[in-house]
Amino acid sequence: MKTTKNRWLMALSAIAIHLSIGAAYAYSVYTNPIRDTMGWSTAEITLAFTIMMALAGFSAAFFGNFVERNGPRKSAIYAAVLFGAGQAGAGVAVTVDSPILFLLTYGLASGLGLGLGYISPVSTLVKWFPDRRGLATGMAVMGFGAGSLITAPVAGYLIESLGVTPTFYILGASYFVLMILGASYIAPPPKGWMPDGFKKDIASGKKVVKKDLSQLSAKEAVKTRRFWMLWTMMLINTTAGIMMISIASPMAQELVGLSAAAAATMVGIMGLFNGGGRLGWAAVSDYIGRPAVFMIFFILQIIAFVSFPNITNVLLFQAFIFIVVSCYGGGFSNLPAFIGDLFGTKELGAIHGYLLTTWSLGGILGPQIVSIIRERTDSYIPVFYIFTALIVIAFIVSLLIRLDINKLEKEHKQRNEGAA
Structure with a gap:
């Protein structure tokens, strides 16, 4: 079975997903504008971020088996819905002046989407790069680290130009689209697939495949x-x-x-x-x-x-x-x-x-x-x-x-x- 997928585009798809959810680290740009506009306390606003980050790791553990059963594409689509809706929903919470809704959207929904989106592309990427596992996962996770660097100035500009609520709507929709685009290309390689160059190096003896210590559930x-x-x-x-x-x-x-x-x-x-x-x-x-x-x-x-x-x-x-x-x-x-x-x-x-x-x-x-x-x-x-x-x-x-x-x-x- 020959695949028509390009593994570097696969890596780009993973980066698109991680770049979107990595925007979570730019939360601090919202704190003062929401406090000044709505009169909410800093503690209320920060609590939403705390919930999101606490849920990120635990939801990754909870959804791990879901990703294995349903595959990276469906998992990433669900992550896009949860994270995008959580971010856009935060704009609704500000509009109706509801700190509780803010916790449920920016905190709960975004946190679940963050954890699911983080793990969705990773195991697939490892399989596409048997020769460069570290580089492959490094590219995706670098996208997560860079998300806030891009989002912070963009969000700051939008807040100043349009206000807090439109910013949440615009960015929430943008994250959703970017994650869906990434999810649409993500797919595991055929069983036993290896890149052609890697196969030739193995055949010529230039490289030796180091077997994993085990194959465990x-x-x-x-x-x-x-x-x-x-x-x-x-x-x-x-x-x-x-x-x-x-x-x-x-x-x-x-x-x-x-x-x-x-x-x-x-x-x-x-x-x-x-x-x-x-x-x-x-x-x-x-x-x-x-x-x-x-x-x-x-x-x-x-x-x-x-x-x-x-x-x-x-x-x-x-x-x-x-x-x-x-x-x-x-x-x-x-x-x-x-x-x-x-x-x-x-x-x-x-x-x-x-x-x-x-x-x-x-x-x-x-x-x-x-x-x-x-x-x-x-x-x-x-x-x-x-x-x-x-x-x-x-x-x-x-x-x-x-x-x-x-x-x-x-x-x-x-x-x-x-x-x-």
Whole structure:
């Protein structure tokens, strides 16, 4: 069976979906205009974002099996309906002056669409790029990281020109159209498909296909040590990254005297490192392997968090922040490929969903830990020591998962030699 689909257009379709749902991170542009226009409290407006982000990870876990049963196209269409309706529905909520409806639309519906849309194209993309798993998933997830960079200025312009309600309508409709266009092309490759160039390299001996450690269902995967080691690594990496994103501006102003304007510029650059880290680290992983990349993440972050309390140089302080944020983004882009390596592509979408619960938990734990410590000690310094300890634990786990992988590879080799 010959496919007429182009895998690079497949990647573009995945980017279109992720670019749309990634707009969720631009929520802050709505806060002041809604507060000033409607008189709602900042807490009410922010709660909708909190609900959306908390639901994103958990709905990814809930919908994982749905994606496996119904395929990426139908799943992405449902995601488009939920996310587009949630964003446009937020405009209705503002029109009728209903904070409760705002929570149900921007928070609940968008959150469900965000989680479903995040996982819908990923397992398919891994199958289309057996030779470049990391790069493939990195491209899609980079789109998610870049969504807010594009949406924030566009939304700001529309709010200033037309007002809050029309902005929600226009952007909600735009996200829906873009996601539907992406969904219309998404489809899995024929079973056993490989790109022609990759086949030739294998036939000539230039490349050797490294087999996945196993082909497990989601239920089987969660019963393995490897799953929970990867879950722990992701939770700590995500918690550290979200914590840094949540306090970067006030922390830099307090500790190294960065001005408010310079801190705002730094936050914008952080977005570039978040998105760039997703693509860069994922591409690197195709050459050095996913376990090595995660070990590098934790070594770099240990150096950063140990150094933060003693840094007085503004540029060096910002450089370490950018490193932490790039590792945060890189964790998400490497995750789908790592899942494929460890558990195969049989139910990659469902396993990916289960592991994305770390996204929701990290989004809750990171800001909570730093706010409690800052309130009780009136300092950010203890935060660095706590996260140093957590990342040391993550580094130890990354060593253990490497040993576990080596053990399984050795067992497979011995089994194959015995069979021969």
